Amino acid sequence: MTDEFDEMYDTFKALLDSFPPSEAVKRLERLGISPDIVERIRERHEQQTVRIRELEEPHAVILGNRDTWYTGPQPKDKCWPAITDLLRKDDWPPEPAIRSLDDSSTRVVSLLNHPKQKAFSTRGLVVGYVQSGKTTNFTSVVAKAADRGYKLFIVLAGIHNGLRRQTQARLVQQLVEPNPSLWSQLTGLDKDFTPGENPASYFGRNNRTHVLCVVKKNATVLRKLAAWLEKASDYLEDCPALIIDDEADQATVATKSINPLILGIMSSLPRSAYVGYTASPFANLLIDPSAADLYPKDFVVNLPKPEGHxxxxxxxxxxxxxxxxxxxxxxxxxxxxxxxxxxxxxxxxxxxxxxxxxxxxxxxxxxxxxxxxxxxxxxxxxxxxxxxxxxxxxxxxxxxxxxxxxxxxxxxxxxxxxxxxxxxxxxxxxxxxxxxxxxxxxxxxxxxxxxxxxxxxxxxxxxxxxxxxxxxxxxxxxxxxxxxxxxxxxxxxxxxxxxxxxxxxxxxxxxxxxxxxxxxxxxxxxxxxxxxxxxxxxxxxxxxxxxxxxxFRHLATVETEMRRDIDIYMTEDETPLTFAVRLRTHPALRVTAAAKMRDAVTAASSYGGKRVQTHYFHTNAGWLGRNADAARALIKASVANAVRAEERPAEGRYVFRDVPHDLVIDFLSTYRFHEKSPENDADLIIDYIRKRVSKAGSLGRWNVAIVGNPKGEDFAFAPGVSVGRNNRARLDLPNPVPDFADIKTLMSRRDAAVDLAGDTGKLTEKGIMEERRRQLPDTGLLVLYPIDKVSEPLPAKRLRVPLNAEDHVIGVGLVFPEPRHGDSTVESYVSANLSNVRIEDEDYSVLDDEDA
Incomplete structure (x- = not known):
């Protein structure tokens, strides 16, 4: 009875997806289905829909917030269960890891179109981690799509024979060998695609097998495949196809040879879904969304980071x-x-x-x-x-x-x-x-x-x-x-x-x-x-x-921020066509190849509501001495011009309230940030402050604070104003660069609340910014940190060594209020251009015939 009910549910699921629940129930009853069976169908559909929506990982951005047709594996499936059996035999991690793979692959399949839909052309992107099991994930997606009726599977496996062969072997092991009667192969372990039998023998109605094709992104090979599929055009209307592009940022984006061939293959398939997989999606996220290209217009998915990775x-x-x-x-x-x-x-x-x-x-x-x-x-x-x-x-x-x-x-x-x-x-x-x-x-x-x-x-x-x-x-x-x-x-x-x-x-x-x-x-x-x-x-x-x-440390920051952008935009009900993921820039590195950035735009990244802090320093006495002089000049001016001063010597803290912004600008003009800190660009910060003062009427006044260590040796800023020096050891570099130190972290969460009233000790970072918005909506905060030139690391900090600067160091933290009346921005990110600019592709001619 269970199998019969499962078949009945699968038969009528599309009806439940197409109509509101009450209308769907009425239509089922009109078909003569008993009320108790109707109720069971309705309950199953509701449970499955809720499960999909509640999948915590991976997060996705979905075009139009469309509901899914795929709600997970069914008892009659053959391909997906074979994969889980193999994983358990191969001593894969415990059951939670398989459950995570199940959920993440279900999420991807749920974003594809129903294979019986008359025509579709879906484009999505799956963002994983390097060497994190992306192949296992897309193999699982192929298995689940095959269990539901997708017929043709084309896997684009990089540009080298080694990866193509490795991918072919994995797919054969996990898909074909467990169910050999269900699959036909167009490629072999040592054979990339070469035109063979009449396409009708694979796609005609008499052949009910799934068709697997694993090819390199090589122009010669793809031309052969495109021509072969063209011969099968009479049979492809009933052939739902899934194209998996492994290493989707390589060769696919901005190439005159490869990119049009992939698009041409898709155009010959009336029902096709293209899903790119990559751990470095920077180029894919910068494609012009308005062009006839492979921008992931339908969905972007963050795969979860597996445990132990x-x-x-x-x-x-x-x-x-x-x-x-x-x-x-x-x-x-x-x-x-x-x-x-x-x-x-x-x-x-x-x-x-x-x-x-x-x-x-x-x-x-x-x-x-x-x-x-x-x-x-x-x-x-x-x-x-x-x-x-x-x-x-x-x-x-x-x-x-x-x-x-x-x-x-x-x-x-x-x-x-x-x-x-x-x-x-x-x-x-x-x-x-x-x-x-x-x-x-x-x-x-x-x-x-x-x-x-x-x-x-x-x-x-x-x-x-x-x-x-x-x-x-x-x-x-x-x-x-x-x-x-x-x-x-x-x-x-x-x-x-x-x-x-x-x-x-x-x-x-x-x-x-x-x-x-x-x-x-x-x-x-x-x-x-x-x-x-x-x-x-x-x-x-x-x-x-x-x-x-x-x-690499900078890149880790870029990765985390990129994935956070994707997750945040999902919660804000955005789509890949209404948001552009921001990619933080670096003074010595491009985000991706110049040709792939040709249509990227500089994204607006506001200082509003953000915290900026110094963590790179020179260690020579001359540079440090000039910064100490700039800090002392600011404190002397603050003592003379502040509306109110608060002294907390027991805590090692001073706060000078409502200091005119021009004193802060004078300080930023003389203090020297390390040139390797793009986020600490004094000219950009000064320009931001001036624009916000003139256009929005905020940041005219600042609170200037000093944060020291009550147990440290004194550092004097002005007569009667001194605090104990802080301890900030630097990161350990076995062969340190001369005249350079990276302390990684300067400000604590508590320091961003140094000028707030009330008990802020238990507030989160977000809570502090909300409290700042309530108490000081237009006031900036500048914090000075005197750092001891020796700064021995704590015993628990194994990756730290003494600072050993030639003089004491002055660190600077800036906390900007969130914009309220319009804001001026700085430009330190790039993103996709959401306008109608046409993409210009670079010719990667080396990919035309190499390694064919």
């Missing part, structure tokens, strides 16, 4: 966003090791002219990284858990000749290591032991639920590790590629683009990365170290320059 924020930390308590934002794990700038020239040619004849030098940092990799591999053999593979990545250049030049030096290093190990060289073994003890002390295994492997236990495994370790050049011209399908791998992989996107490096534990990059998406996709590290979460390490580490 190593992402940008986890490894590098990030900066606080507006509305967050900076003290609650983590610094990241102590897994980043610094490569001195002087080492870069030894592993990467400085110019193109230097490529010919280049041979890398094994620097101390590279040797240390390689030796640590061998130690990790030995330790993992002792543990005997997790992924059987062990991989190290060396990525210094995109040039294949440079990759190949690493083979001889690395093999010589391995041979020397093996000889020293066999000889029992005491100094050599002591150095290895020191390396292991140092690394395992900095990142305790117990913090990750693991047990430290003593050096004495891993030492006997090292000989076998060296014997099995291969040095592999994996690039577009090499024949020797990474192959994880024929037994456990121990490999040092040297490569470029073939290793930098989509392709999974199994058992990756050590990365040496000094590749020069210029855009967010390139930088993020280079992070092959992101992902899951089951059984060895305490052991991964990344060697890179301090500049690159700072870029």
């Amino acid at each position: 190593f992402g940008t924020e986890v490894l590098f930390g990030r900066y606080a966003l507006d509305g967050e308590d900076p003290e609650q934002v983590d610094d990241g794990y102590d897994m980043i090791r610094s490569v001195p700038d002087d080492d870069v020239a030894a592993v990467r040619p400085e110019t193109r002219a230097d490529v010919e004849g280049f041979e890398p030098f094994i620097t101390d940092t590279l040797r240390r990284a390689v030796e640590y990799f061998w130690l990790v591999t030995a330790a993992r053999r002792v543990r005997g858990t997790g992924d059987p593979h062990n991989t190290m990545l060396i990525h210094t250049s995109v040039n294949t000749a440079v990759h190949n030049s690493f083979k001889r030096p690395l093999e010589h290093l391995r041979d020397r290591f093996e000889r020293s190990l066999s000889a029992g060289d005491a100094d050599f073994l002591a150095r290895l032991s020191d390396l292991w003890e140092s690394e395992t002390e900095r990142v305790p295994a117990e913090d990750f639920g693991e047990t430290k492997v003593p050096f004495e236990r891993l030492l006997p495994e090292l000989s076998g590790v060296l014997e099995s370790c291969r040095v592999i050049m994996d690039n577009s011209s090499s024949e020797d590629r990474l192959d994880y399908e024929n037994g456990p791998v121990v490999a040092i992989a040297v490569g470029g683009n073939t290793l930098s996107r989509g392709l999974t490096l199994y058992g990756l534990s050590v990365s040496y990365f000094v590749r020069s990059v210029s855009a967010y998406d390139t930088l993020l996709q280079m992070g092959r170290w992101f992902g899951f590290r089951k059984g060895y979460a305490d052991l991964p390490r990344i060697w890179m320059t301090d500049e690159l580490a700072e870029w």
Whole structure:
């Protein structure tokens, strides 16, 4: 009876979706269905609809807030249950992880059109995390869509054979092999699409199988597919199709060769849904929405971050966003090791002219990284858990000749290591032991639920590790590629683009990365170290320059802010055609390639209702002394011009109320912000204040505060005005940049309420801003922080070191009231252009015939 009811519910569900509940009930009763069955159908529909709407993760923005036709798996399904069975057999994480995958894939399918709808052309975007299981998610989406009647599935699997082959293998394993009678394949493991049988044999009414096609985004291949589908045009009207674009920001956006071919394939399919998957959606979010293009006009989905995933924020930390308590934002794990700038020239040619004849030098940092990799591999053999593979990545250049030049030096290093190990060289073994003890002390295994492997236990495994370790050049011209399908791998992989996107490096534990990059998406996709590290979460390490580490920290902030934008706009009842996600800019990096930003616009980002604080500083006495002079001048002027002064020496605080704005502007004109802080642009802030004073009548008066540490040594601002110096240690950079410190966080949440009346101690960041709007709707707050030049870190702050500046530091925090009567903006973000500007595509001719 249950199966009969399920079939009846599926039959009449479209009717319930199309009419109000009361009308739908009447129509069911007119069909002669008994009232008790009608009531059961109505209750089932209501429960399923509520479940979809209440899915907490992932969040989505839905065009027109349309209700869904898909409410989740049904007992008669075959493809989705096969996937869950395989995941359980493969020792996937506990049941909650499968439930999360179920919910997130259900959300994506629910945004597609019903396969029986007469005609549709849907375009959506799914935003995941690098190496976070996007393939598993879109495979689940394909399975669920197939269970409901979608017939043709085209998966665009990047631009390289390696990723296409890896994707084909995954889809065959999880979709085809469990239900071979349900599937026909247009591509094979070692065969991209080539025109074969008559299309009618796949799409005619006599063939009820689902059709799977996994192709590269290569112009030659896509032309063949488009021409083949054109021959099947008579049969495609009844062929609902789902196109999955893996790595959707690569080649798809702003290319004259690839993009039109994808659009052409869609135009030949009367019922088609295009869904892009990417962890770096910057280019996709900047497409002109008004153009005939692949802007995600119908939905944007944030996939949840899986438990145990190593992402940008986890490894590098990030900066606080507006509305967050900076003290609650983590610094990241102590897994980043610094490569001195002087080492870069030894592993990467400085110019193109230097490529010919280049041979890398094994620097101390590279040797240390390689030796640590061998130690990790030995330790993992002792543990005997997790992924059987062990991989190290060396990525210094995109040039294949440079990759190949690493083979001889690395093999010589391995041979020397093996000889020293066999000889029992005491100094050599002591150095290895020191390396292991140092690394395992900095990142305790117990913090990750693991047990430290003593050096004495891993030492006997090292000989076998060296014997099995291969040095592999994996690039577009090499024949020797990474192959994880024929037994456990121990490999040092040297490569470029073939290793930098989509392709999974199994058992990756050590990365040496000094590749020069210029855009967010390139930088993020280079992070092959992101992902899951089951059984060895305490052991991964990344060697890179301090500049690159700072870029990744900035990128973690951009990612978090981007995802928050998507979530916020969902709650505000916006759609992808009425909002444009903002992407924070960086002075040294582009958001994406110039061609992909051609139609982006500078987004308006107001200082209104926001908090700005300094966290970068020079450490030389001259620069610091000038800033101290500027601060003292402001306090002296505030003492003379404030309407009222409040002294709280026991708390180390002063507040000077209603200081004229021109004194604040004078201070901002003389105080020097560090040039690496784009959000702390004195000219923009001054311009904002002046415009708001003249146009909106606010920010004419400011409260100027001093926040010190009552237990610190005194710092005098003016006669009778002194507070104890604060302690702000800097982030630890093993090879610190001269004359530079990053303290990451200056202001606490409590400091933003220093001039508010009443008990604000328990207020959240949002509550403080609401209270500011109530008490001080037009008044700005400027807070000065005297920071002790030594500033020893607290014992718990393992990623901090003493500040050690040449003089005491003055930090500055600014809190701006929310706009009330119109606001002036600053420009530090880019977004999609929601006007009617036509997109101009760049010709990526390299993608036309390469690797066909």
